[in-house]
Amino acid sequence: MDEGERYQEHEPPPSLRPFVRTIWTYAAPAPEPTVQRIAPDGCPELILDIASPYEEQGDDGVFRLQPQALFAGQMTRPLALRPVGPVELVAVRFEPDGARDWLGHAAAEATDRRLDMTARMAGVTATAGDPAGQVAVMVDLLEDHRRRNTWSLDPVVRAEIEAAEADQPSPARSAAEQRALQRRFSDRVGVPPRMLRSILRFRRVFDHAQGPEALGWLEAGLEAGYFDQPQLARDFRRFLGCTATEWARDQIGLARRIASQSYKPGPLSPH
Structure with a gap:
């Protein structure tokens, strides 16, 4: 890794394991300002940016800043991102079918889209430089929603x-x-x-x-x-x-x- 760059994966608690594959954290204090291509992986994700969000390239070729909190649905085509400042984030990588009840509607409505979760996650904060604390914040968020909404699988x-x-x-x-x-x-x-x-x-x-x-x-x-x-x-x-x-x-x-x-x-x- 580059100096100061950090990527870590964290096991979800047993109650979330049927729905969540891993919770990961990433930080890059001085990322290269180049376009990064992200391929589909079969897993939707919930992402909270703690530092500067990425810019995402739209279908028109224009780069626009992503929201601070977003849900990334299934992808069927490449995603082009570029950093605009120091990066730090925490993300939940769901199982391919694990996010339906968090999302609250058909997963197909989020396919190839990044949905703004800023209002829904208002008040959810994570401390920079504390991966364990960042993971705990996401676990608490999901656990509360799971208990109140009785998540299930097909x-x-x-x-x-x-x-x-x-x-x-x-x-x-x-x-x-x-x-x-x-x-x-x-x-x-x-x-x-x-x-x-x-x-x-x-x-x-x-x-x-x-x-x-x-x-x-x-x-x-x-x-x-x-x-x-x-x-x-x-x-x-x-x-x-x-x-x-x-x-x-x-x-x-x-x-x-x-x-x-x-x-x-x-x-x-x-x-």
């Missing part, structure tokens, strides 16, 4: 997600059952089952391409389930907007910290 959706994460085939379904699953995914996850599988396969490329036994991009793609280099290249364009070589050359800071983390689930959550 066992059919969760089973399909677990099969996708294990790279196992879906059970045979009739056309009517498949349409019903699509509707349930729209509500609980925000993307169709097939799209989630594509995102998870792309994520597995980074698991194989980084670490002590890192493979080259093509070998990592083959291990992740791609048939050949053109298929992998298409997904780099689709999910990151660049080639693998361009991404590896240019990405620093938060983008690289996130990509270096494994998105494989921990112990199976209760249904």
Whole structure:
């Protein structure tokens, strides 16, 4: 990491574990003022900025400041961010289907959107330089909401997600059952089952391409389930907007910290 840069992941308490994969903190006192490309990862997130928020590039190419607190729904295309000052934040990485009850409406309504949570999280403050305290603030926020709103999971959706994460085939379904699953995914996850599988396969490329036994991009793609280099290249364009070589050359800071983390689930959550 660069001097002063910090990324840490924290295990959620057992009561939140069925819904939350991890709570992570990040700080970069002097980030490089360059564009950082964030790929879809299959997990929605709730983010609270403690220092300067990032700027996000819109469809018109213009960079605009993100809100101090936001909910990032499922992504199906790349996200371009750039820092404008010192960065420090705490974020909740939900399970793919874990944020529905926090959100309060169909997850599909947040897909490829960053929803402003500033008013909803008014009064929620976290102290700079205190990762443990920042995590505690988010845990308290979620625990209070969970108790008051009785969070739940759809066992059919969760089973399909677990099969996708294990790279196992879906059970045979009739056309009517498949349409019903699509509707349930729209509500609980925000993307169709097939799209989630594509995102998870792309994520597995980074698991194989980084670490002590890192493979080259093509070998990592083959291990992740791609048939050949053109298929992998298409997904780099689709999910990151660049080639693998361009991404590896240019990405620093938060983008690289996130990509270096494994998105494989921990112990199976209760249904």
